[in-house]
Amino acid sequence: xxxxxxxxxxxxxxxxxxxxxxxxxxxxxxxxxxxxxxxxxxxxxxxxxxxxxxxxxxxxxxxxxxxxxxxxxxxxxxxxxxxxxxxxxxxxxxxxxxxxxxxxxxxxxxxxxxxxxxx
Amino acid sequence: xxxxxxxxxxxxxxxxxxxxxxxxxxxxxxxxxxxxxxxxxxxxxxxxxxxxxxxxxxxxxxxxxxxxxxxxxxxxxxxxxxxxxxxxxxxxxxxxxxxxxxxxxxx
Numbered sequence: 526x527x528x529x530x531x532x533x534x535x536x537x538x539x540x541x542x543x544x545x546x547x548x549x550x551x552x553x554x555x556x557x558x559x560x561x562x563x564x565x566x567x568x569x570x571x572x573x574x575x576x577x578x579x580x581x582x583x584x585x586x587x588x589x590x591x592x593x594x595x596x597x598x599x600x601x602x603x604x605x606x607x608x609x610x611x612x613x614x615x616x617x618x619x620x621x622x623x624x625x626x627x628x629x630x631x632x633x634x635x636x637x638x639x640x641x642x643x644x
Numbered sequence: 645x646x647x648x649x650x651x652x653x654x655x656x657x658x659x660x661x662x663x664x665x666x667x668x669x670x671x672x673x674x675x676x677x678x679x680x681x682x683x684x685x686x687x688x689x690x691x692x693x694x695x696x697x698x699x700x701x702x703x704x705x706x707x708x709x710x711x712x713x714x715x716x717x718x719x720x721x722x723x724x725x726x727x728x729x730x731x732x733x734x735x736x737x738x739x740x741x742x743x744x745x746x747x748x749x750x751x
Contacts, residue, residue, distance in 0.1 A: 560740075570680075570688065570731055570742040585739055619687055629735035630678040632699065634687035 527551045527633045529620050534638030537610055545605040545638055547620030555598045558623035560631065561605050563616035573618070576603060578626055588614075610642045646670050646734050648743035656751040663719040665746045667732035672712045676736035679708055679717045682745075683728045691730075692717065722748070 533545040547559065561573040574584045574594040582594050593606040603620060617639050621631035647670040657663050669677075675695040680688040690699040692708035695715060705720040719726055727750055732743040 569744045570733075572740045572742070583738075624690070624693065628693075629676075629740045630690065630693045630733060631680075631688075632690050634689070636687055 527622070529622065529633055529635035531618060531620055531635040531638040534618065534640045536641045536643065538644050539611060539642055541610050541642075542606070542608045543610065543640060545607070545618055545620075545640070547603045547605075547635055549601050549603070549622075552622070553598075554596050554601050554603055556626075558626050558628075559594075559596070559603045560621050560623065561594060562619045562621050562631070562634075563614075564619070564637075565613075565616045568616075571616075574605065575623075607640070610640075612642050614640060615642045616640060645739065646673060646737050646741050648732055648734055648741050650730075650732055650743035650746045652746060653744070654747045654749060656749050657722055658751045659722055659724055661722050663722050663726075663748060665717040665730055665748075667710075667715045667717075667743050669713045669715075669734055671737075673734040673736035675711045676734060677708075677710070677715055678733045678735065679706075679715075680731045680733065680742075681726075681728045682731065688731060719748075 528550040530548045560575040576582050576594045591609045596603045617637040619637045620635045622633040624632040649668045651666050677695045679692040682688045696708045707718045709716050729745045729747045731745050
């Protein structure tokens with residue numbers, strides 16, 4: 526069964542850094558597109574970043590230059606490294622698999638990990 | 645950036661009723677459009693892609709229609725497990741954008 530499990534969230538002070546992990550099961554991350562999508566408390570969904578099969582990455586303007594997505598094929602895991610965190614980055618962060626490479630809708634989602642940026 | 649507008653924000657309905665949710669795109673997105681369902685404390689679940697194709701395992705009571713800028717999700721007979729927030733998403737343009745959601749609550 527396809528599964529995505531996010532870890533690494535927590536309480537962090539403004540300006541701090543945090544790394545989220547997304548461990549995949551039953552499929553190979555290097556053969557798929559994986560995105561990070563976030564949801565601020567009580568709000569809607571916001572796409573954050575993607576890593577393509579070939580390793581190319583793209584980011585939403587709101588996080589460009591502060592967040593970096595990467596993967597470790599040996600661990601079948603995707604990461605989101607977040608720097609210079611702001612209060613507005615507070616959200617549940619989901620990793621989501623693109624339904625097929627080249628598509629931009631998401632057929633599997635993790636359960637999410639909460640990031641709270643506050644002093 | 646394409647803006648996705650969902651209406652209404654909240655819909656109060658009784659079990660067994662037919663429900664119609666709407667989503668409008670600020671520019672044509674062709675049929676590159678999806679619907680998701682999200683229950684409290686859970687991740688979103690893909691319902692519909694390609695504007696009208698049900699995802700694997702989605703009951704036939706869910707149907708999607710539309711193309712271009714106007715889209716509709718219809719639930720033919722609302723079941724208790726369907727009370728949730730529904731989000732639309734366009735994936736025709738970069739970046740992918742979600743609507744603000746419609747909450748379907750018990751009347």
